Amino acid sequence: MEPINQMKLEFVSVPENEGFARVAVSAFAVQLNPTLDVLADIKTAVSEAVTNAIVHGYGERKGTVTVSAALRPDGVLEISVHDRGRGIDDIPRAMQPFFTTQPEKERSGMGFSVMQTFMDDVQVESAPGEGTTVRMKKRLRGN
């Protein structure tokens, strides 16, 4: 489906950009007049995906995180968060609630659960050494 509008952001994988990314996507989504609750859901899901890219994708090294968003004519917002980091070995395991590889850093392991709860659809593509792409959809209007 041809989008009616789209955007793409690229930024360095530093924590300060988590807030930037979620606010930017939220501002992009505003053009379809979603409710404040829906905007909060989008901000949270983007924050989780970008944090995963920074923390788990790149870890101690810096890389580029790419966030794309597209508004479809049927009122669905599509978001993609991509990194070229270390990738995920076992995606189903990584998506289990409370699963974390960094419990000593007080990671909750709830990132994917939050994305799945707050968005209508979440798909993860990843391969070890090749990075990860998280694709999410949220209906902003219509049925």
Added chain:
Amino acid sequence: MEYERRKDTVIARVTGELDHCSAPAVRRELDRLIGDPSVRRLVLDLSGMTFMDSSGIGVILGRYREMRARGGRVAVRSMNPHVEKIFFLSGMNQVIDII
């Protein structure tokens, strides 16, 4: 971070956004406030919190474990609906009091 001490209780007002970026500073400040072993109860006033993601769950559960280890408790108050949604999703309501 604003806080208030009442006998064995510390009431801390966590404001702004709590994400992976801000979590280390919030964690350090809360740990400083509960560093006194006579503190038996930590109350987090979230009325000024504008955003929280799962990094906030880690911060709150981390303080819960710290307080539980000394026989203490953690409570939260004045969550906005968004923060409340994260709170219940994580199951924190099963171990942390809502007042």
